Amino acid sequence: MASNTEQLRRTLQEAVVKCSERCLYQSAKWAAELSNSLPETPSTSTSFNSDPDSQMQDADLPPSVSTFLSSNPDPEEARLEAQELSKYLLAKSYFDCREYDRCAAVFLPSILARGPLTPTSPNAKTRTPTKAGKGKAKESSPNSENGATPLSNALPRLSQKSLFLAMYAKYMAGEKRKDEENEMILGPADGGGTVNRELVGLARSLEGWFADRAAKGLEGSNQGWLEYLYAIVLAKGKTDEDAKRWLIRSVHRCPFNWGAWLELSGLLSRFEDLQKIVRELPQNIMTVIFHLYASQELYQYTETTHHQLNELERFFPESQFLKTQRALLFYHSKDYDEAESIFSTLLHADPHRIDGLDEYSNVLYVMAARPKLAFLAQVATATDKFRPETCCVVGNYYSLKSEHEKAVMYFRRALTLDRNFLSAWTLMGHEYVEMKNTHAAIESYRRAVDVNRKDYRAWYGLGQAYEVLEMHLYALFYYQRAASLRPSEPSMWQGVAKCYDMVDRPVQSIKAYKRSLVAETYYNQGSSFGSSATNGGASQGVLSPQTLHAIALLYEKMGQLDEAASYMEMTMAQEGPGEDDDDEVRGPGTGVTNATSQARMWLARWEFARGDLARAMELANELCNDSVEVEEAKALIRDLRARMETGRSPS
């Protein structure tokens, strides 16, 4: 175990160095955090991983993982890397200063024709590389995307590391420009239509490069980083399947690049996709972590997932990442107290950590814990007030205070800081719905969905917004999407059902309502009693009277009165046995609600119509006692009396 851990630690450290060499900061951070969450082993490791000044000790460690630069086992690559070391350092420092174009230019002398999105750009292939192009044979391969033009590798001969850095810098430069062109959030230029203009050039050169490698039979010595970059480019071009393929290739070559896994999980839209893909993945610990993460993202809060998480935590007992995943699982299963306590311990352990605080704030929002949410916002602001997560926390706080304008302001700020910050788009949509600005809400939700197609809240929000606009058929589509993402969430199904009802398809509507009832019971089994705060009175064994009532009404509409009556009875039954004082006795029933009393009224009338006057009288009297519609009930009683007095005539 100990040696295993040690080896894992070493691998992770190497991964950190490699990622930071390629300026993949987030991946480096992730790997470093993970490596530090490994349990401490006695002897060597104490000074090795916790001491920041460990370079001194590094020298006498035999395997010598240089903290500055990683060594490359491939002799050819190592030779190239050694050759271009000074240029590489220059490029890296440019990248660190965010001078992306300049960084790219160190290695790629203006060769990638960026610019318009014309499918082919003749310049790119006619112009030969000015500097390093001498020995490069122009091999061509059939182009899969735009088959007409053969592709040549126009890239200079470089080590893969430098090449990756240069290309990545190009990509980043394009992203930066794209963001600049978008201007204001939801402004006129921010239609989501702007694209990264570097993509075409990058895709073509990378393709050429890969073809070249393949032709030379060097594919085996590819390092995986360029594959990762290529996959990103492909994913941006909406060719998901290709992107997935290349990502899988990449994670085979270098499994410790968390960014690649993230991309991969972003491309999965259903749990089935994940199951399909798992078989193609390498068998190592990263796959397990990925599987866990993807399951969480796809709302698989099942026992197996928890089990998986337990397994992983044996390896990484201190990992904040894994703890966050656990908290999110609890959050998805609506166990808010549990999620809150995990988040709270995380916050105490590392108060400067802002990652995931937005999720924490969502939990607090649902729990309506205002002082705590304010405190959380205070903590986040103290660390960095210009992080999208911080802005989201603050926005959530204002939203909870019903100051929607301010909330929108903060969500917008979050988006200005990072346009791909998904939860801000969704939350902003919610705020716009609150402010009755449906069009802005729809746009926000749409952008959220564009960033991440797994966000059921955004889909649901879209549905709601269209429902407000009375475009039910449209809304139906979105509700369906939401319901397919969260089949266990009753409100999704209720939305679907309502829309079906509106577009006059009662059969489907009834089906959807029934699904919602099923989902409800599922929840009641799955979660503890205390977490039911949001769900009204959905306590154990009790179904939502509103849903039952709605089903009953639908049956009535379809003319199946017996069915309707039985559902009305069910609705009424949800009041529970002790229906004397609705507020004080919180037995297993819901007590008298609007829905149940309406059901009772309906039943009373129905009985009246059927001629069962005694039962009608009984129901009407009950109504008079504790219902909302006393006047109507009294009128009914009067009718009943009149009918009874005139002799028991048949109905």
Next chain:
Amino acid sequence: MSRYLTPSKIGLLALISLYTESVVPSAATIPILSFLVSHILPVNSAASQHTSSLQARHVTLAIEDFQKATISYVSGRPGRTIWDLLLDKLWKINSFDALHIFFDTLSKLLQKPPDEQQQDAEDGTESKSNHIRLSRASPMGSFVRRAQLEFTRLQFHDGVTLWRKFVAYRAPTLPQWKKRNQSADQISFDANLQEEHLNLGDRLTDVVYGELAHGAGHGASMSTEDMEKLLEYQIDQMQRMGNRLPQAMKAKFRAMLDIGVTVPNLSHYVAFLDAWRSGDYPSSFDNLHRYFDYTMHNRDRTFYQYALLNLAILHADFGCHSEALAAMQETISAARENNDMGCLNYSLSWLYHFGKAHPEEMDDIQKKGVLGTEKEALAFLKAKAKETSMWGLLSTSLLSEAKLALSSGDSIAQAFESIVKSSHLNVTKNVANAAGSQMSMQSSIFGRLGVSCQAWLSGELFLQCYTDQSPVEDVVHCICRSALLLAQRGKYDDALTRMEEVDEETLRTLRHSQYWTSNLGLIKLRRHLHRNNLVAADMILAQLQAPPNLPQDLQFAIANLEIDLNVRRGDYSKAMDILENLASRLIDGDADVFQRIKVMTLKARIYSKVGIPQKGFSVALRAASLAHRARLLPALWEAIGAVCAILISLKEFSAAAKLLDSIMPQTLECEDCNLSAQTFSLLADAHMGMAGQTKAETLPRKEQMTKALDNIGRSFDEFSRIEDIKGQCEMMAKKATIMHLNGDPVLANDCAAKYLDIKRAAKDQR
């Protein structure tokens, strides 16, 4: 630095809400309310002096002040003072969210707007609690509303900053709070910390309340609004009083401004004023431009004309007259364009006074006819001032009118009428800072009329009553003036101590210190001249002539003394040269009559000194008639003295004696020792001459001789009062001669010995 809200304002709000909860018993109502109101009401610069200074003193309100104001009053709840309740209220704000709730609930203190009231009346939900509702427009109501609005405007992190400051502000009261509330402890300032059982050393606490946990308190927390208030007060003081920032104050301001990120624009203006007063020309320009660059368009008003106005005054102050005039003309046209009557009138009046001070620069303006002739200009200004009810301007215009009347030799009564009018205005409209110029005007009129004691009295009156509220410039002038009067009476030491009365702070302003040193120099120069200490006098004179841009009257006095110096040296031709030079400058019709007469008299006196008195006859006579017309009595007596000297030289002794006899009482009234000494000496000469015309050894001769001796004695007394060695010696010599003539050698010898004694004493003193 927050814009408006500070922890102390939260304290005030809490106190207000306590007040509305009707727990303040009626005995404490008035003190509590007045405490509140004195901190809520905005500083009103138009209000009287005392309130504004009071406000400035309380610009930062410590928690101890709350304690002092409230602890002595028992509240409506048994066993609790109002301070206890206030503490309770403050400590109940135990998280940032609670602070939000506190501000949200503030609206419950206010009366509902009318439509909501109506709604309530319809719904019948009128609350019957005994809460006081503040009217929305009342001072407290508007304070509450403003605070609420400002809180809504706060960005989240600004809110957090306010909260942390509030926690720090409240922290010292923890022990007191603990007494009433046992469960309170170190971290009860935030409920969230308490809930999680964190302590001060915890990492999370450290992130959120870092500096609090380490005990590093903030300084006085100020809001930008407080700061602006303070700066406004400062500017008001500086502009009204014309003094500089004291050093300690400056350091404090700097420290305050260093805390905040947003430097209020006004601070540039303060810097400008300070640099200006200290005579730092380039940096005052720099700061003026900086200020107006930042505020050119502020609150939808343009301040271009004010920028120009300041620029013009600045230019003028540093002696760039033509630039100043150009800037002022631009100001006038800008003010006209923007319809800013206040600015326009002020600049016109400034232009008028500038023209009075520097007539040579005004040709251009005269030609363009911006102001017309002086009288027209004054009439225009008066009318305008009355129109826009700028009483200060009207008052000064009236004074200018009086001055004009005096200098052009119009009737005295008319001048007095103007002065009285101005005085009436000052009193009825409470124009406190115009009192100085009015009093000094009065004093100078009395001086001109030769009623020295009245002149002295008005000066004293001003110093006694108006020192605190008048521009420092007026005070300095008045002190210098009275010192000069004292020196004229020969009370040099008194004069010097009077000069020392000027506040040291005042002299940090360049202009004031220049004026003050020049006057001090004048007094000393005169003393040295009288003591015949010519080398020292020469030195002082050189120093006096060094600084440029002295006021014209000072320059004239210096030239006068220079002539005197040369006369005493016996260098008459040089004295004459200087005199001619001086006279040629005064040839202009606009020059002050007093100076012209003075020059003429001096000329006549020099002629008589060099032994050709008849040459000065016409000059002396003209001087006398001019002085008579202008009611410049001291000058008139002096001129008559010159005429008498000529008469004596023409052997018209009895006429001279008659003339001198008749002016003698009024001369004495002037309390000018030099003048009376001279006159007595002349009278003695006249009597001596008359004695010479009678036969020897007769009674009339003896009589005349006795009279002459008597007058010589008086003249000697006057001379010795002003320590004039030469005059004393002369008198002694005359006396000795007369004694000798009388055939009394012993007495003559005595006098001669005295003569030598005086000379020796003077030499020793040197």
